[in-house]
Amino acid sequence: MKAEYVNPFITAAGQAFSTMLDCQIRREGLSLKDNASPSHEISGVIGLSGRAAGTVVLSFSESLALKAAGTMLMTEYTEVNGDVIDAVGELANMVAGAAKAQLEELQLSISLPNVITGKGHVVRFPSSVNPICVTFATDWGPFTLEVGLEPVAEPVPA
Amino acid sequence: MKAEYVNPFITAAGQAFSTMLDCQIRREGLSLKDNASPSHEISGVIGLSGRAAGTVVLSFSESLALKAAGTMLMTEYTEVNGDVIDAVGELANMVAGAAKAQLEELQLSISLPNVITGKGHVVRFPSSVNPICVTFATDWGPFTLEVGLEPVAEPVPA
Numbered sequence: 001m002k003a004e005y006v007n008p009f010i011t012a013a014g015q016a017f018s019t020m021l022d023c024q025i026r027r028e029g030l031s032l033k034d035n036a037s038p039s040h041e042i043s044g045v046i047g048l049s050g051r052a053a054g055t056v057v058l059s060f061s062e063s064l065a066l067k068a069a070g071t072m073l074m075t076e077y078t079e080v081n082g083d084v085i086d087a088v089g090e091l092a093n094m095v096a097g098a099a100k101a102q103l104e105e106l107q108l109s110i111s112l113p114n115v116i117t118g119k120g121h122v123v124r125f126p127s128s129v130n131p132i133c134v135t136f137a138t139d140w141g142p143f144t145l146e147v148g149l150e151p152v153a154e155p156v157p158a
Numbered sequence: 159m160k161a162e163y164v165n166p167f168i169t170a171a172g173q174a175f176s177t178m179l180d181c182q183i184r185r186e187g188l189s190l191k192d193n194a195s196p197s198h199e200i201s202g203v204i205g206l207s208g209r210a211a212g213t214v215v216l217s218f219s220e221s222l223a224l225k226a227a228g229t230m231l232m233t234e235y236t237e238v239n240g241d242v243i244d245a246v247g248e249l250a251n252m253v254a255g256a257a258k259a260q261l262e263e264l265q266l267s268i269s270l271p272n273v274i275t276g277k278g279h280v281v282r283f284p285s286s287v288n289p290i291c292v293t294f295a296t297d298w299g300p301f302t303l304e305v306g307l308e309p310v311a312e313p314v315p316a
């Protein structure tokens with residue numbers, strides 16, 4: 001994967017947290033994703049397609065997901081329910097949407113968000129993709145951003 | 159979700175299992191997905207976008223995933239490794255690709271497959287979507303097909 005593809009997603013994550021949650025994020029590390037490492041407890045997954053195909057995954061600690069949903073919906077959550085799932089999906093959607101606008105040349109379109117729950121779940125990418133994983137800290141708990149995106153072969157003109 | 163959107167995925171699953179695995183599938187049930195019910199152990203997830211946006215999920219029991227990968231790669235697997243992950247992703251990709259061709263009017267494009275592992279993981283859809291879940295049996299174990307797909311609002315002409 002081209003490393004420059006990941007920057008629009010990092011910028012978009014900072015903007016989404018700042019505008020939606022009034023929460024500052026601190027980038028802690030950037031690495032190639034080890035495919036077998038578990039994500040956090042709640043992952044928002046959005047498919048990307050166009051001149052490149054791939055996925056963006058935002059994986060939240062439970063504490064961060066609860067606090068983020070509570071802030072967006074102005075209430076307090078103590079367990080992961082449908083509202084919390086939708087809030088995580090919506091944050092992933094905002095990040096994918098803003099990054100897509102920055103990566104205009106790829107003409108990306110985005111799928112609906114799915115949210116994966118379950119302690120110890122792992123979101124794996126095809127072995128042909130080398131996704132980049134960025135870890136972040138916030139005052140509410142950690143999250144990771146994973147982006148795997150590969151150019152699609154252009155159809156040969158007839 | 160329009161129920162007719164799911165039929166091309168059912169047909170595609172039967173074709174993929176028949177041609178790739180020489181394995182017949184038997185449809186057991188069709189229901190609206192209860193969002194909180196766990197999937198099987200290994201789920202292939204592909205995002206869809208175009209005139210509709212959504213996701214297709216193929217969730218395999220471990221026994222079926224091992225046997226399917228072994229048949230595709232002509233070897234024997236006793237644990238879920240990178241080959242098995244890629245085989246599950248490739249089956250999901252074939253199903254999405256064949257269904258996309260049948261749903262021409264939606265002009266779908268498909269993301270790369272992600273594969274989710276972890277006992278008890280749940281793949282959840284946005285609460286605005288009513289995904290349809292189809293359960294299948296095979297001689298190697300069960301799997302489910304989940305499709306959630308919603309039309310995208312057309313941009314208003316300027």
